[in-house]
Amino acid sequence: MVPQDAHASPAVPADEVRQKVREVVAKSLELPLDKVTLDSSLFELGAESLDLLDMAFLLEKEYRIQFPRADILERAAQHFREEDLVAGGVVTDLGLQLLRKGMPELDPAKITPGLRAIDVVKMITVGSFARITVRLLEAKAEAPRHCPTCGAALVESTVMPELECPGCGEIVPLPSGDDILLRDLTELFAQTQAES
Numbered sequence: 001m002v003p004q005d006a007h008a009s010p011a012v013p014a015d016e017v018r019q020k021v022r023e024v025v026a027k028s029l030e031l032p033l034d035k036v037t038l039d040s041s042l043f044e045l046g047a048e049s050l051d052l053l054d055m056a057f058l059l060e061k062e063y064r065i066q067f068p069r070a071d072i073l074e075r076a077a078q079h080f081r082e083e084d085l086v087a088g089g090v091v092t093d094l095g096l097q098l099l100r101k102g103m104p105e106l107d108p109a110k111i112t113p114g115l116r117a118i119d120v121v122k123m124i125t126v127g128s129f130a131r132i133t134v135r136l137l138e139a140k141a142e143a144p145r146h147c148p149t150c151g152a153a154l155v156e157s158t159v160m161p162e163l164e165c166p167g168c169g170e171i172v173p174l175p176s177g178d179d180i181l182l183r184d185l186t187e188l189f190a191q192t193q194a195e196s
Contacts (some may be wrong), residue, residue, distance in 0.1 A: 011134070011137045011138045011140070011141040012063065012134075012137050014130075014134050017063075017130055017133050017134050017137065018038060018127075018130045018134075020059075020062065020133075021055075021059065021126060021129050021130040021133055022036045022037075022038070022126060022130075024055050024058045024059055024062075024129075025040075025042065025045070025047075025055060025126050025129070027058075028047075028051055028054050028055050028058065029045055029046055029047055029051060031045060031046075036126055037126065038105070038125065038126050038127035038130060039105075039125055039126070039127060040125060040126045041122065041123065041124070041125055042055075042124050042125065042126065042128075042129075043121075043122045043124070045126075052124070055129060056129075059129070059133050060161070063133065063136070063137060063140075064140075064156065064157065064158075064159070064160065064161045065133070065136040065137065065140060065161050065174070065177065066136070066161045066174070066176045066177045067132065067136070067177045068132070068176070068177035068178045068180075068181050069177070069178055080189065085098070086117045089116055089117055089118065090114060090115065090116055090117070091115045091116070091117055091120065093113070095117075096111050096112070096113065096115065098185070098188055098189065099111050099115075099120065101188045101191070102184070102185060102188050103123075103128060103131075104131075105125055105127035105128055105130075105131055106123050106125065106128070107123075110123060111123075132177070132181070135180065135181070135184070136177055136180060139174075139175060139180045140161070140174055143163065143172075143174055143175070144172075145163070147165035147167060147168060147170050147172070148170065148172065149165065149168050149170045150165060150167045150168040150170070152165050152166065152167035152168065153166075154170075154172060157171075161173070161174045161176075162174055
């Protein structure tokens with residue numbers, strides 16, 4: 001079904017997204033909703049790696065977005081020199097700065113020298129999932145809405161994270177979560193370097 005205003009895809013209100021993420025986490029982990037707060041560590045709630053994938057899948061399906069497939073340090077290491085971020089399995093000062101800025105929902109008291117890279121994933125909170133979901137929805141709302149081939153207004157696919165042209169049939173994929181968050185990370189890296 002085509003939305004009433006095919007020219008725009010407004011971002012979903014952040015409070016609504018946060019509530020939906022809490023519901024998804026509670027459902028995935030079979031917990032009462034009142035036990036799931038934005039500050040809750042997913043691993044302390046009992047989540048395992050497969051649970052995180054399940055939660056991401058449910059949110060992708062709900063909002064037709066594509067979650068990033070790598071964590072912040074993995075994404076950063078793919079773009080920057082890994083040894084600048086992690087040395088001997090320990091997050092470097094630069095890596096710590098990127099974590100503080102890139103994951104502001106985390107308790108800064110836990111992002112301290114000596115933090116092992118392997119422990120970063122255990123720090124992911126319900127709020128981390130909510131922040132990522134909100135960011136992906138913002139990027140989706142900012143996507144160009146005119147067909148690059150014929151200029152007609154694009155409409156959102158009802159099943160995939162893509163836009164479709166009802167005029168010529170052109171399919172325009174939305175940027176992936178990895179693309180969006182790498183772009184954000186590049187900006188954070190530049191800010192961090194400028195402040196050093």
